[in-house]
Amino acid sequence: MQDAGGEWALEVEDLTVAYADQPVLWDVDLQVPSGVKMAIIGPNGAGKSTLVKAAMGLVRPVAGEVRIFGRPRSSAQGQIAYVPQRATLSWDFPTDVVDVVTMGTYGRLGWFHRSGAVQRQQAEEALEQVGMTAFLRRPIAELSGGQQQRVLLARALVQDAPINILDEPFQGVDAPTERAIIGVLNGLAEEGKTIIVVHHDLQTVPEYFDSVLLLNVRAIDAGPVSEVFTDENLRLTFGGRVGVLETREVEV
Amino acid sequence: MDFFGDYTLRLVALGSAVLGATSGALGSFAYLRRQSLLGDAVSHAALPGIALAFLLTGSKAPLVLMVGAGLAGWIGTLVVRVVVGRSRVPYDSALGIVLSVFFGVGLVLLTFIQKQPNAAQAGLDSFLFGQAASLLRQDVVTMSVLATAALLILALLWKEFKLLSFDPEFASSLGLPIRRLDGLLTFLLVVAIVIGLQTVGVVLMSAMIVAPAAAARQWSRRLLPMVVLAALIGVFSGVAGSVMSSLVPRLPTGPTIVLVLSVVVVGSLMVAPRRGLVWRFLRLGRLLRAPDLDPVLMHLYALSLQHAGDPEHGHNTAVLRTMSPTGADVGAALEGLADRGLAQQTGDGLWAPTPIGRREAERVLEREAKS
Numbered sequence A: 001m002q003d004a005g006g007e008w009a010l011e012v013e014d015l016t017v018a019y020a021d022q023p024v025l026w027d028v029d030l031q032v033p034s035g036v037k038m039a040i041i042g043p044n045g046a047g048k049s050t051l052v053k054a055a056m057g058l059v060r061p062v063a064g065e066v067r068i069f070g071r072p073r074s075s076a077q078g079q080i081a082y083v084p085q086r087a088t089l090s091w092d093f094p095t096d097v098v099d100v101v102t103m104g105t106y107g108r109l110g111w112f113h114r115s116g117a118v119q120r121q122q123a124e125e126a127l128e129q130v131g132m133t134a135f136l137r138r139p140i141a142e143l144s145g146g147q148q149q150r151v152l153l154a155r156a157l158v159q160d161a162p163i164n165i166l167d168e169p170f171q172g173v174d175a176p177t178e179r180a181i182i183g184v185l186n187g188l189a190e191e192g193k194t195i196i197v198v199h200h201d202l203q204t205v206p207e208y209f210d211s212v213l214l215l216n217v218r219a220i221d222a223g224p225v226s227e228v229f230t231d232e233n234l235r236l237t238f239g240g241r242v243g244v245l246e247t248r249e250v251e252v
Numbered sequence B: 001m002d003f004f005g006d007y008t009l010r011l012v013a014l015g016s017a018v019l020g021a022t023s024g025a026l027g028s029f030a031y032l033r034r035q036s037l038l039g040d041a042v043s044h045a046a047l048p049g050i051a052l053a054f055l056l057t058g059s060k061a062p063l064v065l066m067v068g069a070g071l072a073g074w075i076g077t078l079v080v081r082v083v084v085g086r087s088r089v090p091y092d093s094a095l096g097i098v099l100s101v102f103f104g105v106g107l108v109l110l111t112f113i114q115k116q117p118n119a120a121q122a123g124l125d126s127f128l129f130g131q132a133a134s135l136l137r138q139d140v141v142t143m144s145v146l147a148t149a150a151l152l153i154l155a156l157l158w159k160e161f162k163l164l165s166f167d168p169e170f171a172s173s174l175g176l177p178i179r180r181l182d183g184l185l186t187f188l189l190v191v192a193i194v195i196g197l198q199t200v201g202v203v204l205m206s207a208m209i210v211a212p213a214a215a216a217r218q219w220s221r222r223l224l225p226m227v228v229l230a231a232l233i234g235v236f237s238g239v240a241g242s243v244m245s246s247l248v249p250r251l252p253t254g255p256t257i258v259l260v261l262s263v264v265v266v267g268s269l270m271v272a273p274r275r276g277l278v279w280r281f282l283r284l285g286r287l288l289r290a291p292d293l294d295p296v297l298m299h300l301y302a303l304s305l306q307h308a309g310d311p312e313h314g315h316n317t318a319v320l321r322t323m324s325p326t327g328a329d330v331g332a333a334l335e336g337l338a339d340r341g342l343a344q345q346t347g348d349g350l351w352a353p354t355p356i357g358r359r360e361a362e363r364v365l366e367r368e369a370k371s
Helices: A048-056 A095-109 A117-129 A144-161 A175-190 A202-210 A232-240 A239-252 B007-032 B038-058 B060-084 B091-114 B139-155 B160-168 B168-172 B176-201 B205-219 B225-247 B253-270 B276-291 B293-305 B317-323 B330-339 B356-369
Strands: A007-019 A022-033 A035-043 A061-068 A080-083 A163-167 A194-198 A213-214 A218-224 B343-346 B349-352
Touching: A007 A048, A007 A194, A007 B139, A022 A048, A022 A194, A035 A048, A035 A175, A035 A202, A035 B317, A035 B343, A048 A061, A048 A080, A048 A163, A048 A194, A048 B168, A080 A144, A080 B168, A095 A117, A095 A144, A095 B160, A117 A144, A117 A239, A144 A163, A144 A175, A175 A194, A213 A232, A218 A232, A239 B317, B007 B038, B007 B139, B007 B160, B007 B176, B007 B205, B007 B225, B007 B253, B038 B060, B038 B091, B038 B205, B060 B139, B060 B176, B139 B160, B139 B176, B139 B276, B160 B168, B160 B176, B168 B176, B176 B205, B205 B225, B205 B253, B225 B253, B253 B276, B293 B317, B293 B343, B293 B349, B293 B356, B317 B330, B317 B349, B330 B343, B349 B356
Parallel strands: A022 A218, A035 A194, A035 A213, A080 A163, A163 A194
Antiparallel strands: A007 A022, A007 A061, A213 A218, B343 B349
């Protein structure tokens, strides 16, 4: 993957994003090395989702640049597989599990081409990886939250992209699904793929990830979990609220 | 009267079928993208376009009026986009503003045209509620060409439009130009509306967009069957409405088509499997009727504890009934418990827990204590 140009999978430079004149991200710099499992953590409204959306080109920044494997974002189609927040989708749409996962192949298919047996096969393999083989023809309206998340993950797997960005994949899912997702992400990491996850559970950061970005409108710090995931940095990011949490846990 | 030999009826029915198929298919996408009101705004916004097209060209040729209608409707959607993007006015309010302002301008222009002292203007006001009987051969030909083109584009870009409707952010992450696709799909919706204006009129046209889709959604679990079914419902309503209005003197075609459509929608909402009201009601009824056994067993157990020396002592059904919530079917619950060997009848209206029933009750208590 390094030979694709540059040692960074994802590079963000001077990124500033504003909604209605309110800065959501302020002059953020970030360099994500190829092959890491990185968590993006920060309080609500810290701009975590906005950062990954800007990296995907889904929101237009006021200023700043995004490079993927050393190249401008616009010329790097197919390099990133994106798993949006589950709640942002309309799950009442008339479609079924295997059809949603097949959508992951549309980027390779190109205009006017229809998906066929090959794409269907790829979708079924991805569904097997997330343990959803029994639900191929299930309408998505009839899935549980955890099953919905697995379907979205399978759709990203089908894309077979070197970078995988997941926005809050553990939000509101059951424990088996959380374990299944972690298993799949670890598998991707072993293949040398880069994984970036917007995450909200501080407790599991050291267990699930090897790198972390602490974000609160500005990038507080980023790097290996062992160096960066410190009380001092967490306090800077969450503004003292973490300390309150810790003392409460001690009392319990 | 020979329906299929009647040239006018055949023409009207064909025109209505073409409009029903197009609005059904493209309306499905508007419905799924929660843009049902957009159809209403576009059709109302088309009225000033029709009036201006006539004022500028002096022609009532179908293509001229359709282009005018389409341009005005299209401009209406652009105004909605600008208002939403540049102000704090929400989407539905922007639609309402565009709808009423454009429609108002259209009415003013129509009134102005009607006061002009030449006879050429006659019939332009039929665009308000539609006048299918005025359809000419060239109208139907124009409608068919536009409909074929719109449906062909829909088929060619099927997977792109599906992705845009289901998950636009993901579509964008794949590199699809979603703003342009969105513009194209909206344009096709405008075409579908323009096709129907002469038959159904600007006021009722939005029903042709929303209703077939709403009915078809009740019966389908996937997109392709839904779109095909919506188109078929549109065709059926168009033809049925045309035939009915030709049978009854002075029954207007457009409103009749919409009434037929309404019957299909109401019927679908009632009886469709899984989503229909009747189905849900039946399921709810089954759930409600199935007696909840646990509470009655617990009450029996509690009562038996008061007769520690005689656990088989019978307790009156009336007592159990006062212990249970109003409306609970205690009799059925007791029968259910007896079927499972958890309770037994010891006399007329007297019940006691069996030894198995008492153990089951203790197990339930333990489980609840743990949780």
